[in-house]
Amino acid sequence: MDAAGLALVLATLRLSTPLGVAAMGELVGQRAGVLNIGIEGLMLVGAFGAFAVGVATGSVLLATGAAVGLGCLLAAIFAWFVLNQRADPIVTGTAVNLLALGGTGSAYRLLFPPERPIVSPPAVPDLVPGVGVFLLVAVLLVVAVAILLSRTRIGLEIRATGERAEAAHNEGIPVMRLRWACTLFGGACAGLAGAILVLWISQSFVEGMTAGRGFIALSLVLFGGYRPARIVAGALLFGGANALQFQLQAAGFEIPYALLLMTPYVLTLIVLALYAGRAHAPGDLARPFVART
Amino acid sequence: MNVVRAWGVPVGAVLVASAVAAILLALLGAPPLEAVRALVGGAVGDSLALENTLVRSSPLLLIGLAVAVSFRCGIWNIGGEGQLYVGALAATAIATRAFGSAPPGVALPLALGAGMVAGALWGGLAAVLRVTRGVSEVLSTILLNFIAVLGVAYAVHGPLQEVVATYPQSDALAATARLPLLPGTLRIHAGLPFVFLLPFLLWLMLFRTAAGLRLRAVGLSPEAARYAGISTSRETVRVLLLSGGLAGLAGAIEVCGVTGRLFENLSPGYGFTAIAVALLARLHPIGVVPAALFFGALASGSGAMQRVAHVPSVTVQVVEALVILFSVGFALPRRGS
Secondary structure (H helix, E strand, O other), X not given: OOHHHHHHHHHHHHHXXXXXXXXXXXXXXXXXXXXXXXXXXXXXXXXXXXXXXXXXXXXXXXHHHHHXXXXXXXXXXXXXHHHHOXXXXXXXXXXXXXXXXXXXXXXXXHHOOOOOOOOOOOOOOEEEOXXXXXXXXXXXXXXXXXXXXXXXHHHHHHHHHHHOHHHHHHOOOOXXXXXXXXXXXXXXXXXXXXXXXXXXXHOOOOOOOOOOHHXXXXXXXXXXXXXXXXXHHHHHHHHHHHHHHHHHHHOOOOOOHHHHHHHHHHHHHHXXXXXXXXXXXXXXXXOOOOOOO | OHHHHHHHHHHHHHHHHHHHHHHHHHHOOOOHHHHHHHHHHXXXXXXXXXXXXXXXXXXXXXXXXXHHHHHHOOOOOOOHHHHHHHHHHHHHHHXXXXXXXXXXXXXXXXXXXXXXXXXXXXHHXXXXXXXXXXXXXXXXXXXXXXXXXXXXXXXHHOOOEOOOOOOOEEOOOOHHHOOOEOOOOOOXXXXXXXXXXXXXXXXXXXXXXXXXXXXXXXXXXXXXXXXXXXXXXXXXXXHHHHHHHHXXXXXXXXXXXXXXXXXXXXXXXXXXXHHHHHHHOOOOOOOHXXXXXXXXXXXXXXXXXXXXXXXXXXXXXXXHHHHHHHHHHHOOOOOOO
16 A cells, blocks of 8 residues: 555544544433434533643543543533433533533633643554554444443343333333433543544644534434444544545645535535435434333 | 513523623633623623624524524524525625626615525525435534535635635625615614514514414424324425524625625624524513523623633623523423424
């Protein structure tokens, strides 16, 4: 393989990883019946947490931990409103996205004012040149989620909760507790995806830097028909398209920048139009649950 | 009890949200009291600030109505921002390229009409994807936001860029396509009185016509509506056309009445703030008026807050988000979905 081909493969892996990781979290949540469109905001707070803590401590581990923690924290706010207060998940998710955008924007401008010298967070160490440790973490995560959902007792209970919460409850499955746990897991994954963006891909923080990646991950869950392997294939497809964009640009093709940036959203919309109708969503997705005694 | 629910929850949501934002600011080391003083001064401090607040309320009011009607129909149009941008794009294209030299009575209505139609079609696209391909309008409208914003970026760097090609912006709109200022004001354009009339028209439509009843029926219970012979698909298309049209009109009014040009970042997120507006108004068209004025004042004051107290203007988004959370978390009865 020539240098350009290798660069394309590496860029594909790098750009696919955050999408795949975020999508795994959303998958587990949705399988339990929780539709979290706040995933974009969860990723963003993860990215900011990784940046701020990375700059302050210089530690990749602490930065990643902060990202996961902040993702969980914001996911807990979402879970409380949606699961306990039975607020609408779409509206709540939109508010979570807005909260993350405003919150990280305010914090970034106050903590890193323009007069401060430019700082960058530590880079994640490489497994082999060009491939960060995060790729290994992502692969392990996908395998773990696949096994969890299809081969374990808890996975069965999660799926039952998403499909028919009432029936699951009657079987003695702790519906609320499972939904909470799955939502927090989704927050952790989204936060990790944000950390990957900052510590592996961009080495900086920019306001609103997730730029719709959370929504693309959400679309991948649908596109992949709620199955881990197909979601990973989708993530690679999008990462590849993304990588190709940059390569074309670097090769000097005269494509207007805005149109280049537009392609992932157009591609997602087309993919949704082709496949969304076919995916079988969990029966009780986005429906609130009240235990009848 | 009804009075408490109608007023207590929105007012409480605003108060609690503001308090939480102030505490967060203090934690981050910003001066909350100074920030609030600058904010209030920039929103209602003098006549220019007041005019600014009114002008900024206009897109919030229009898109707030757009969000309210669609949410009432059980359709989650999160795409107000994108519909605003395509509306502004279409109005600019008409006013700077196609009909810029048309007489006054022609260019302005054409520009505003084009904005409305473009917004309606952008919303309609989401409706068609949902009805024919089963794509959730939540995802499609969010994706269409990105596409519209980048479409405007492309246009002002490319086909619609000013003739002198210095900045990424369109040419100034022809005077014949501008909304004139009201006499004696510095910023209030002639479109504003009309915008403030719309909530009453929309209230009449929603609560006094058969079309409004059908729309609300689908929102309350799609199954029951279908049983009563209402086509939920048709209502989905209709409400997204209406909703998109209102947001598109907001975009057209921005370029024809406020900025006079098209450029990137035309809207500071009006389409998202409008969701907070509609929810604070508890999806009632008349309630949208005070809610839009409140968020218009916040938008107007946030600039002063940044200049005077050095508190980032994006903090306002935190208040918006908290208002949404507190409005839905403690008040809105859940409708069947």
